Amino acid sequence: MTLRFKTILGVGLIEAVLLLVLITTVLSYMRQSNQDNLEDYVATTTSLFASTTKDAVLSFDLASLSHFVEEILTNQGLLYTRVFDNDNNLLASGGDPRYLNKSFQPDVRYQDVDDSVYDASKRIIVDDITYGRIEMGFSTEGIEEAISEAQWLAASIAIIEMLLVALFSFILGVYLTKQLKVLRDSARRIANGDLTQNIHIKTHDEIGEVADSFNKMMASLNKANLETENHRKELMELNTTLETRVEKRTHKIFEQKEKLETAYGKLQQAQEQLIQSEKMASIGQLAAGVAHEINNPVAFIKSNLSSLAIYINTYKKLIDKQQKILNTINLATGNDIQSQLKELSLYRDSNDVDFIDEDIDGLVEESIKGTDRVIDIVKGLSVYSRSSGEGVEECDVNILIESVLKMLANQLKYHCEVITQLMPLPFIRCHSGKITQVLTNLVVNAMHAMNEKGVLTISSAHQKTADSSVIIIQVLDTGKGIPEKNIVKLFDPFFTTKPVGEGTGLGLSISQGIICDHGGSISVENVVGKGALFTVVLPVND
Template identity: 45%
Template sequence: MSIRLKTIIGIACIEALLLLLLVSMTLNYLRTTNYDALTKRASTTVTLFATTTKDAVLSYDLASLDAFVREVLKNPDLVYARVLGPDHNVVAQGGDPTVLARPFIADHSVETTTDGVFDTAAEIREGGQVYGQVEIGLDISSMNAIFVEAERRSELIAVLEMGLVALFSFLLGSYLTKQLKVLHSAAKTISDGGLDLHVPVKGHDEIADVAGAFNTMVDNLRETSASRDRFENDLKELNRSLEQRVLRRTEELRKKNSELEQATREIKEAHAKLLHSEKMASIGVLAAGVAHEINNPIAFIMSNLQSLKQYTQSYRSVIQAYEEGATLTSLEDREAQQEKIQKLYEEYDLEFINEDLDDLLSDSIEGAKRVRDIVKGLRAFSHIDTVSTRSQCDLNECIQTTLKVVNNELKYHCEIRTELNELPLIYCCPGQINQVLLNLFLNAGQAIKDKGCVTVRSAQKDNMLTIEVEDTGTGIAAEKIEKIFDPFYTTKPVGKGTGLGLAISYGIIHEHGGELNVTSEPGKGSCFTISLPLVTDQAVAE
C-alpha cells in the first residue's frame, strides 16, 4: 500500500469518526434544547390560560370564556384550546375540530409525542378546591421538520467535508510521492556517475530542505570532481613538460612512470569506492532502524483505528434502533423496541466503549508523536555537511538525535545509559559530529556479543568539551589500539566493515581542533573519548 493511499485512508477514518460524533452531539443538543423550550412554553401558556379563565369559570361566564379561548388561540403553533367545568363538561373550546374530537391524553415529554400535537393541561383551583381544567395542544410538526432538515444538511456537510479531506489527502500524498520519486531518480543518476543535475526546490517545507541539501551535495561532488580533473590535467601537463626535458631518458623509465600513474588512479578509485561504501553502510543502518521504529507506532495506531471502526458500527446499530423506536406509535411496540435497545446497549458494552475511546485516541496521538519525533531526528541527522560552514550546536542534542537514529541497532542487546551534563553551545559542523557519534555507537554495539551496556557521558573540563562512549564489549588488544585509526584497518570479520569509520571520525575531530582517544581492556570493554575546544566565536571556528 502506497504512502498516498495510507494517508487518505487514515485521515478519512479519523475525520469520519469525528464528524459522526460532532453531528450526533449537535443534533442531540438541538433536539434537547428545543424540546425543553417547547415544554416550558406549553407549561407557561396553560398555567396562564388557567389563571385567566378562573374567574369566568367560577361565575360561569360563557361569553368571556369563548373570548379567552379565541384570544389564546392567537398564539403561534397552538392547535386547540378547551375549558372544562367542575364535572369535566366542555364549557368553551376552539381550534382544529379533528384534534378536538379526539380524547385528551396529556403528553409528558415532546420526545414521546407521536400524533404531532403536544397535549398539556392545568387545573383551575380556588381555595384548594378544583373548579375545572383547561387543555391546550401545541403543533410540533414544524419543529420536527426543522430537525429533519438539520439532519439532511448535516449529512450533506459531512459528505462535502469528507470529500475535501480526501482531496487534500490525495494532493498531499501525490506531492510527497512525486518529490520522493524525483530524489530517487536523482540519486540513481548520481550513482551512475552523472553529476550535471539539479533537483528543483519548490516551497519551504521539509521536502524542500532535503532537496536543497541534495543539491548542495551534488554541487560539492561536482566541484570535487572538477578539482580532481584539474589536478590530473596539471599533473599530465607537468609530465609532458618533463618528458620534453628528459628526452634522453630510457623507455624503461617511461614505462615505470606510466605504471605508476595507472597505480595512482587505481588507488584513488579504490579509495573513493571504499569511502562510498562506508557512507552507504551508514545510510543502510539509518534506513533499517527508522523503518523498524516507525512500524511499531504505526502498527498500534492501525489497531486502534480498527477498534474505533468497530465502536462506530456499534454506535450506528444503537442509533438505528433509536430511530426505529421513534417511528413506532403503539405503546407496546415502543416498549419492545426499548427492550431491544437495552439488549444492544449491554451486548455492545457501550459503557466500556465510552471509557475506551479516550484511551484509544490518546494512544493514537502518542504514536503519531513518536513517528513525528523519529522523522524529525532523521531529518536533523540527514544534514551531514561536507562543507566547512559551522553553526552553533548543542553536543547533548547531537547525542540524543544520534541515539534515536541508532536505537534499533542497540536496544535489543544493549542497555543505553546517558550521563549528560549541561554544556555551552559551540560552533561546529553538527552533521559531521553526528557521523562520528554514529560510528562510535555502532562500534560499541558490535563489540557487545550477547548482553551489555553502552554508557554515554558529556562534560566540560576547563575550555574543552568531552564526550565519552564506553561499552562492556570484548575490548581491543594492546597491540591493535595503535592501528585502529589507520585507514582500511579493521578487527571486524570480512564483510562487516571497511576500516574507514574510525579513520574518517579521527579526521573530522582533528578538523575541529579536537582529539579522539581510546582506552581499552580485553574482555572488559573500551572507552572512546572525544575532546573538542570550546569555540564560541563563528569567525574563529571557520
C-alpha cells in the first residue's frame, strides 16, 4: 500500500468520521427535538382539552362535548378524539374511523409509538375526584417525513464532500510521495552501509527538515554505535538485578491486595449483618401491631366457619330427606308423597333454610376477604424481611409503599390519618427488601413524630428530563419538625433523639446507605406549618 494511497485513505477516513459524527449528532438532535416537541404538544393539548370538557362532563352536556370534539379535531395532526365518563361510557368521539375502531393502548413516550399514531389519555379530575377521561391520537408521520428528508440531504452533502476530499488528498499525495521517494532511496543506501550518503532536498518544509536531520545523523552515527554498545552491556547488568526487585515488589503487592480484599469482605459482611439486625429489630417493634391485624380477620373467619359447619349439617339432613322421597316416589301413594313433602317443608321452615341460602354467600365472601387481608400482611412482612443477599429485581415502588402501609395499618390508625398521592411510576431495578426497609423506617419515624393524631402524607412521582429520569418519594408529617442543629447530624450513625432503649440511631444512617447503593439520594427539610419532609430520589434504569 503506497503512501499516496494511505494519505488519501487517511484523510478520507478522518473526513468520513467527522462527517458521520456531525450528521449523526445533527440528525439525533433533530429527531429528539421533534420528539420532545410532539410530547410537549400532546401533553399540552390533552391537558387543555381535559380542562375544557370538564364542565360538560360534569353536567353531562353531550352537545357541548360533541362541539368541543369537532373543534379540537381542526388541529393539525390530530387523528381522533374520544371522551368517556368514569364508568367507561363513551360520551363523544370524532376523527378517522380507522383509529376510532382500534383498541386504545396509550403511548407513554414517543418511542412507544409503533403505528404512526401517538395515543394519549388524560383523566378529568375535579377536587382530586376522577369524573372521566379523554383519549386522543396524534399523527407522527410529519416528524418521520422531516427526518427522512434531512437524512437524504445529509447523505447528498456527505457524498459531495467526500469527492472533494478525495481530490485534495490525491493532489497532496502526489506532492508528498515525490519528495519521500528521494528520502527512501537515500535511506536504503544508508541501510546498506553507505554512511557518507547525503540527501539533497532543499525544500523549506518538514520534509526538508527531515533531510537535514538525516545528514546530521550520519555525522554522529559512528559515535552513537559505540555508545550504544556500552549502554547495552550496562543494561544487561541492570536487567539481571531489576527482575529480582520487580519479583519481590510484585509479591508484596499481591499480599497487600489479598489483605485488602479480606478486610473489605469482612466489612461488607458486617454491614449486611447490621442492616439485617436493624430490620429484625424493626420487625420486633411491629410484631404486636401485625399480630393484632392478623388476629382480627382470623377471628371472624373462625366464626364464619363455625356457622358454615352448622349450615352444612342442615343441608346434609335436607338432602337426606329429599333423597328419601326420591327413593320411595314410585312405591308411595299420592297422600304419602304429600305428607313427605309437607314434612320436608316444615323442616326447611324450622331450620330457616331461606336465611341460610342468603347468609352463606356473605359468610364465604367475608372469609375470603379476611384471608386476603392476612395474605397481604404476610406478603408485606415477607418482602420486608427478605435477606440482603438476594439480588435486584424489577419493582413497582407504589406496590412497595402500599405493602408498607398495609403492614403498619393497625399502628397508623391510632396515630394519624394517612393520605396517599401515588402517581403512575415506571418499574425500576432495585432490591425490594431494602427499599421496603427504608420506606418502613420513614413511615415509623413520621408516626412517632406526631404526638397527637396528625396527618401522614406519602406521595410518589416520576420526573423525567433530557438528562435524567428519576422516581421521587416524599413522606410528610404534621409533627413539630426537626431542630435545625439536628438536621446536619440526622443521618449520622447512632444519632437519635429518642429516649435510651427506644432507638438505635441506625435507621436513617442505614436508609441513606441503601439509597446511595441504588444510585439515589435521601434528604430532609422542615415544612413551615406542617412538620418534616423526607425526600427519596431513585434513578430509573434503562
